[in-house]
Amino acid sequence: MRNFMLLKIIAILALFALSSVPSIFAAEGALTTEMINQYRSALQLDGRARAIYNAVSGNDINNLALNRDLLRQQNDLFSHKIKTKGITNQKSSGRCWLFAGLNIMRPIVIDKYKLANFEFSESYLSFWDKMEKSNCFLEDIIAMRDRDPLDREMEMTLTDPIGDGGWWNYVVALIEKYGAVPKDVMPESFNSENTGSMNKLISRKLRADAIRLREMAKDSATVENLRSEKVKMLSEIYRMLVLNFGEPPREFQWRFENKDSTLSASKVYTPQTFYRDFVGVDLGQYVNLFNYPARDYGKHYQVQGARNMYDSRFMDFVNVESSVLMEVAMKSILEDDPVWFSCDVGKDQYGAKGLMATNIYDYASIYGTDFEMSKADKITFRDITANHAMALVGVDVKDNHPVKWLVENSWGSDKGNGGYWTMTGNWFDNYVFNVIVKKKYLPKEVLPIFDQAAITLPPWDPMMQIIRHTD
Numbered sequence: 001m002r003n004f005m006l007l008k009i010i011a012i013l014a015l016f017a018l019s020s021v022p023s024i025f026a027a028e029g030a031l032t033t034e035m036i037n038q039y040r041s042a043l044q045l046d047g048r049a050r051a052i053y054n055a056v057s058g059n060d061i062n063n064l065a066l067n068r069d070l071l072r073q074q075n076d077l078f079s080h081k082i083k084t085k086g087i088t089n090q091k092s093s094g095r096c097w098l099f100a101g102l103n104i105m106r107p108i109v110i111d112k113y114k115l116a117n118f119e120f121s122e123s124y125l126s127f128w129d130k131m132e133k134s135n136c137f138l139e140d141i142i143a144m145r146d147r148d149p150l151d152r153e154m155e156m157t158l159t160d161p162i163g164d165g166g167w168w169n170y171v172v173a174l175i176e177k178y179g180a181v182p183k184d185v186m187p188e189s190f191n192s193e194n195t196g197s198m199n200k201l202i203s204r205k206l207r208a209d210a211i212r213l214r215e216m217a218k219d220s221a222t223v224e225n226l227r228s229e230k231v232k233m234l235s236e237i238y239r240m241l242v243l244n245f246g247e248p249p250r251e252f253q254w255r256f257e258n259k260d261s262t263l264s265a266s267k268v269y270t271p272q273t274f275y276r277d278f279v280g281v282d283l284g285q286y287v288n289l290f291n292y293p294a295r296d297y298g299k300h301y302q303v304q305g306a307r308n309m310y311d312s313r314f315m316d317f318v319n320v321e322s323s324v325l326m327e328v329a330m331k332s333i334l335e336d337d338p339v340w341f342s343c344d345v346g347k348d349q350y351g352a353k354g355l356m357a358t359n360i361y362d363y364a365s366i367y368g369t370d371f372e373m374s375k376a377d378k379i380t381f382r383d384i385t386a387n388h389a390m391a392l393v394g395v396d397v398k399d400n401h402p403v404k405w406l407v408e409n410s411w412g413s414d415k416g417n418g419g420y421w422t423m424t425g426n427w428f429d430n431y432v433f434n435v436i437v438k439k440k441y442l443p444k445e446v447l448p449i450f451d452q453a454a455i456t457l458p459p460w461d462p463m464m465q466i467i468r469h470t471d
Contacts, residue, residue: 094164
């Protein structure tokens, strides 16, 4: 008995000894006690470091890191501005791509008819965007009916059936099929401006429909049978959308007042004839230029799945250097043509003053380290993504080179500088991803690249993440 107790004590002591030296027996690559002790020993909180600790631990880091010297150097003077009137507001929705698309056409309409102001109905096109995305989702489910739900492409499809995000080609597809209407013909509703709950419920319904379609497929239903069922499913989606938005008009009577207070004659339009006869902007003249340094320049690309309509093309673009984007954007603005663009608005932007400037926040000085990465690496490793679209409506040119840009946002006039932002050239280079411009502004060697067969990027390419988050 005595020997047994002695052996038990020795075993306990041995276990205790082993537990005190984890670096010997820990899995390779684990965070060890020795490593932690090393970090503790290396940490020296002198007076300056303690002051930083006291400040950082009790405050918003952006307020502390704000580069006030850089802020003082900025101004909102521009050598050329496009005449714009009024700031739009997407409210709590992810429709920036749609607002930006319509906003580059607003000045054209205002100037053409000498209007005091004008705004398209974003709600009208949002309704049809949701309807088309629902159809696209169900068609994708039919096409992938035999796949495992954990399949990579299936998982992406199921994650966000009718999210608010979109792209320029979404705007074009919607207008070409459904036309457009003035805002007072179909004004915003609560849920068109606050889409979160509506999106969740419609997505839930679509996922339930997806389960039903997959069950039918297991029971040997043909594609024709599945599509017949899909038609019935979409009728329920249409009803849900009408309850949230109101029903979109098939025709309407409309008149306008110009800045001289002269009223036009009242006229009956359909949404399609309104866009064709009243707006008249040729969307086919616009092309998409990207700066995607993780891919080869001078190539034509398309992104699989980047569409909001089943019968429309995937988003495509020609990849060029950032300097080309700046050159064509400057040419467009100097000709009074606004420019649709996408960017990562969450980086280096100071909303209180409406400023987008690289290093407006000096995090390196506070933390004593650097965060340097190339733009290509930032995209590939998901540090930046195009999460917002806006319109360029002004440029400040020095020695034939753009030094800063005037940005029209869609966050209302109480944000930024009365709804506008000033963007520096460095910020453009680092965080702008694409511009939508008329073909006539392209360098002569770039336009023919659009005739090349497009290289297809998969849905999980970082570019697809850019598209899904542009809202």
